[in-house]
Amino acid sequence: xxxxxxPFWRDERVLKWVAQIVFLIATLAFxxxxxxxxxxxxxxRGLLPSFHFLSLTAGFDIGQHxxxxxxxxxxxxxxxxxxxxxxxxxxxxxxxxxxxxxxxGVMRLSTNWLINKIASLYIEIIRNVPLLxxxxxxxxxxxxxxxxxxxxxxxxxxxxxxxRGIAMPWGKPTATWHTYLYILxxxxxxxxxxxxxxxxxxxxxxxxxxxSAWSTLTFLGMAVLGWLALTLFAHxxxxxxDLPYIKGLRTVGGLELTPEFMALFSGLVFYxxxxxxxxxxxxIQSVSKGQIxxxxxxxxxxxQTLRLVVFPQALRVIVPPMTxxxxxxxxxxxxxxxxxxxxxxxxxxxxxxxxxxxxEVTTLMMAVYLSFSLVTSVFMNWYNKKIRLVER
Amino acid sequence: xxxxxxxxYTTGEVLAPPTxxxxxxxxxxxxxxxxxxxxxxxxxTIYILYIVLKPTLIWAFTxxxxxxxxxxxxxxxxxxYPADQVFRIWIALHLLALTAGLAWAIWLPRSRRTxxxxxxxxxxxxxxxxxxxxxxxxxxxxxxFALAGWGLGTWKPQAMRRPLLxxxxxxxxxxxxxxxxxxxxxxxxxxxxWGGLLLTMLLAVVGIAVSFPLGILLALGRKxxxxxxxxFSIIYIEFxxxxxxxxxxxxxxxxxxxxxxxxxxxxxxxxxxxxxILFEAAYMAENVRGGLQAIPTGQYxxxxxxxxxxxQTTFFIILxxxxxxxxxxxxNQFISLFKDTTLVAIVGLLDLLGIASAxxxxxxxxxxxxxxxxxxxxxxxxxxxxxxxxSRRLExxxxxxxx
Numbered sequence: 001x002x003x004x005x006x007p008f009w010r011d012e013r014v015l016k017w018v019a020q021i022v023f024l025i026a027t028l029a030f031x032x033x034x035x036x037x038x039x040x041x042x043x044x045r046g047l048l049p050s051f052h053f054l055s056l057t058a059g060f061d062i063g064q065h066x067x068x069x070x071x072x073x074x075x076x077x078x079x080x081x082x083x084x085x086x087x088x089x090x091x092x093x094x095x096x097x098x099x100x101x102x103x104x105g106v107m108r109l110s111t112n113w114l115i116n117k118i119a120s121l122y123i124e125i126i127r128n129v130p131l132l133x134x135x136x137x138x139x140x141x142x143x144x145x146x147x148x149x150x151x152x153x154x155x156x157x158x159x160x161x162x163x164r165g166i167a168m169p170w171g172k173p174t175a176t177w178h179t180y181l182y183i184l185x186x187x188x189x190x191x192x193x194x195x196x197x198x199x200x201x202x203x204x205x206x207x208x209x210x211x212s213a214w215s216t217l218t219f220l221g222m223a224v225l226g227w228l229a230l231t232l233f234a235h236x237x238x239x240x241x242d243l244p245y246i247k248g249l250r251t252v253g254g255l256e257l258t259p260e261f262m263a264l265f266s267g268l269v270f271y272x273x274x275x276x277x278x279x280x281x282x283x284i285q286s287v288s289k290g291q292i293x294x295x296x297x298x299x300x301x302x303x304q305t306l307r308l309v310v311f312p313q314a315l316r317v318i319v320p321p322m323t324x325x326x327x328x329x330x331x332x333x334x335x336x337x338x339x340x341x342x343x344x345x346x347x348x349x350x351x352x353x354x355x356x357x358x359x360e361v362t363t364l365m366m367a368v369y370l371s372f373s374l375v376t377s378v379f380m381n382w383y384n385k386k387i388r389l390v391e392r
Numbered sequence: 393x394x395x396x397x398x399x400x401y402t403t404g405e406v407l408a409p410p411t412x413x414x415x416x417x418x419x420x421x422x423x424x425x426x427x428x429x430x431x432x433x434x435x436x437t438i439y440i441l442y443i444v445l446k447p448t449l450i451w452a453f454t455x456x457x458x459x460x461x462x463x464x465x466x467x468x469x470x471x472x473y474p475a476d477q478v479f480r481i482w483i484a485l486h487l488l489a490l491t492a493g494l495a496w497a498i499w500l501p502r503s504r505r506t507x508x509x510x511x512x513x514x515x516x517x518x519x520x521x522x523x524x525x526x527x528x529x530x531x532x533x534x535x536x537f538a539l540a541g542w543g544l545g546t547w548k549p550q551a552m553r554r555p556l557l558x559x560x561x562x563x564x565x566x567x568x569x570x571x572x573x574x575x576x577x578x579x580x581x582x583x584x585x586w587g588g589l590l591l592t593m594l595l596a597v598v599g600i601a602v603s604f605p606l607g608i609l610l611a612l613g614r615k616x617x618x619x620x621x622x623x624f625s626i627i628y629i630e631f632x633x634x635x636x637x638x639x640x641x642x643x644x645x646x647x648x649x650x651x652x653x654x655x656x657x658x659x660x661x662x663x664x665x666x667x668x669i670l671f672e673a674a675y676m677a678e679n680v681r682g683g684l685q686a687i688p689t690g691q692y693x694x695x696x697x698x699x700x701x702x703x704q705t706t707f708f709i710i711l712x713x714x715x716x717x718x719x720x721x722x723x724n725q726f727i728s729l730f731k732d733t734t735l736v737a738i739v740g741l742l743d744l745l746g747i748a749s750a751x752x753x754x755x756x757x758x759x760x761x762x763x764x765x766x767x768x769x770x771x772x773x774x775x776x777x778x779x780x781x782x783s784r785r786l787e788x789x790x791x792x793x794x795x
Contacts, residue, residue, distance in 0.1 A: 041650045
């Protein structure tokens, strides 16, 4: 069989490349056609793509902003405010969803019939209802139905709960706050040193001490000592208590959480926790019973069994789906627009309404969400590689 | 798929495994009060349940004014679909009942549960006190059609196989023609009049029906040996999976009209459908890819050895096995698509959630948020739970993960 005897139109290698080139040309032609249509349509409206509008004055207010913002700020700054709001609610949401998810997941595994059933009921209810319905329910059915400010509920603290949101006691930085931040930094460095030394000792002796516990203790110790030292010698604590109180028609001071934020936060946490609970349950159940029995046979106690045998193995199963739940939560925070929380999507929508620049706004918005996803998955892949099973 | 029992091994005398038997007290002790901290936990839980449930139940049965749901029931179900054309939706439902009845008789002849679902649920709905007599008659008809389908299927199970498959394949186009209308026979009902549960269902059904084949193509593209095809598939899938659905809907609403030549004008509902389809296709593709990866190389090699070409190998050997493996995952994807259709309310469509907001904006229904949202949450829950229940049964029936 001589290879040259195959005519090129029947040679599979040639055909594959021809097929791909045809595919490429067709795809590019299609994309170019769409692009051409778009440019023509935009040119007719006099809105050729340009990001110049980002430096124009926005002229609208944003209810909640982490950096200083007013209606005289630029569209670009409004955009950043939106990004920060999304990041804030996602970060807080991830922390609390993880905690609640782990609790429910462990409850789901309990041998106590009642606890077990409550956890499954919770999971079955939440997972089968759309998040957006939960969000509007939280917003209009719970947080907006709170008593008016005049009849506000007071919880110890004081925490003021009304239909204008929740105001909680918080700390206000004083003159010594900067010094205290340095002390905290030193504490962090010391904790890292402790971590490193203890890991070394563990490797040398084969008896690993409670590495994370000791380094956390070091950090907390520094934090407490620094606080006391500043209070005693500089006569001023780094944070002064900032208590909320009612003044006229609004609350003043403390940490103010708007009903929109609270609704978005609770909706995201309760929804994602149901999914995280299933992830945690699957992870713990994936550790075979023999592993636990073997650990007990070796004389490890219950805590040691969990710390040294169950968790490290369960984590391997838990981390990948947990990553996608975190990403889902971040992406789902875009539903905030429906209840009026000014997240990235909502701010982008307002900017589009004012400027009519659909293409630029969409591009920017998608680029930001994509980079969130990319950063999270890069970090999680790194972590996943770290805790991966080392096969011998 | 014939699993014959090897008869020489079966004996009639196998003892059943011993089952644990408890008295009520014994059960309580084992499951609720086994140790002192479990007892404490149980008591605290009961107390918390009491605190939470008592006001909820009092609210649901005495304080809640469900009148808002009853008055607007038609809006919630079909939106602004013209009242004199609603019979078309019923015809679609009756056709569905007939198909389901046939499928019940032919595929699950022994499943009493399916029968109960098909007959008791419409009859129970017909017995609801607040629905119109037209709906009542139609729910009874629904049960009659299901029974008729079952009768036909039981009467001639072999002869009915082909009509059943034909019905299943034709159902989707018939549904669209019925709801949308065909010019001289049925009046065209514009998509902007579709609303409520009807719109939610149509978005979900169209989304599933179109994104599924697209997803298969993308999955095949991602597994392809051709680097350019693979590259484009990966870019598309990862891009879509990295952004939230609302941004895709936003793009579909605003940029789709720009992409198309000016003489083509498409309305909001079609744009939202396009957005949902483009979004879900990427997720479908990843699910299908999972199934493709589970097929051993031996299957490909055997197909080639038999002289099948690439196309035949893919469509007759690989895909049937791959899809069978991922059916439960796909059902889960369908559930999340069904839930995701709520997001069209953000871009201003009147699906079930959009209608709810519209109803609440009327002055006479101010302050009825809890009733309305609990009602629509219940509807979403019933459909999603039914699907996830079906998927679990299917998983057992297919023996996924047991081979």
